[in-house]
Amino acid sequence: MSAHLRGIEYYLPSKVVTNAEIDAEFPDWKIDRVAAKTGIMTRHVAGPEEFTSTLAVNAARNLFTSQGVDPKSIDYLILCTQTPDFFLPTTACLVQDSLGLRTEIGAVDVNLGCSGYIYSLGMAKGLIESNQVKNALVITAETHSKLANPTDKSTRPIFGDAATATLVGGDMPSSRLTGFTYGSDGLGGPSLVIPNGSLRRGDQYSPRSNAATRGLETNGYDMYMDGMEIFNFTLRVVPDCVAQILDRTGLTLDQIDYFVFHQANGYLIEHLRKKLGIDESKFAVELSDVGNTGSSTIPIALARAQSEGKIREGSRIMILGFGVGLSWGGAVIEWS
Incomplete structure (x- = not known):
């Protein structure tokens, strides 16, 4: 049994924060200069009573409606998030109940961000191809706005909130998942961290992350x-990751029809595109109105590319995520 991607939908909170609003609040930030580099003009922000489970449920309902999916057909729920509602219970269990999924299913959280969609799809593929389940629901959901310091210029203008839902099934005429590759380097963990609100002292793990040290x-x-460290890390690992994916699939770069990388910021992904020699017409840039939505950036870009006709039956799409962990991973979707 082979795992296939059957459909993707997403959900964005209704509240939108524009660059003009941030500029009015912090004129010394010179938000236009920030936007010129990041490519981000607006971002969606969860309301006070909207949490990760709220966004996740809405994304899944959008998928069920658009694809005509019976919730009772779901055999396993994988929820990728680094902004869970609680330490426990797992947010996946909250979502299972809210969606009315059967109780005879697995439901698990994956604590990973920028590369999390790749890892979650890989888990779904493994569950299906080992004949444990027939249909896996992969949800990504992040509410970064609740964690970013509202006066931090390096994070607030960049991150947005969103959720996506992807149905992965077996042995059906739909998009095949192949060529998975993964990487982890925990030595770089202090470069992207939520230092407070957990059980361990963040200033001991990542001294520069201390709010007072940052003037906050x-x-x-x-x-x-640490934007520069993340930038350097990305340029170091992504070309090798691309090469590994091509090696595992037996494809060349020219045989990939479309590339969907983690939408970290416009400057970074444009630098990667040029470094790899990828034509602009084959490269997704989908962050101007949503910002960096963590684990949701790749599926949002995929859903939009499909709706805009940029990918179609027979297309080969390389997906690749990189960031918090530090971690990275990629795969190829043979679209149908």
């Missing part, structure tokens, strides 16, 4: 990102 008044979480 803590909001209890204070997401920290």
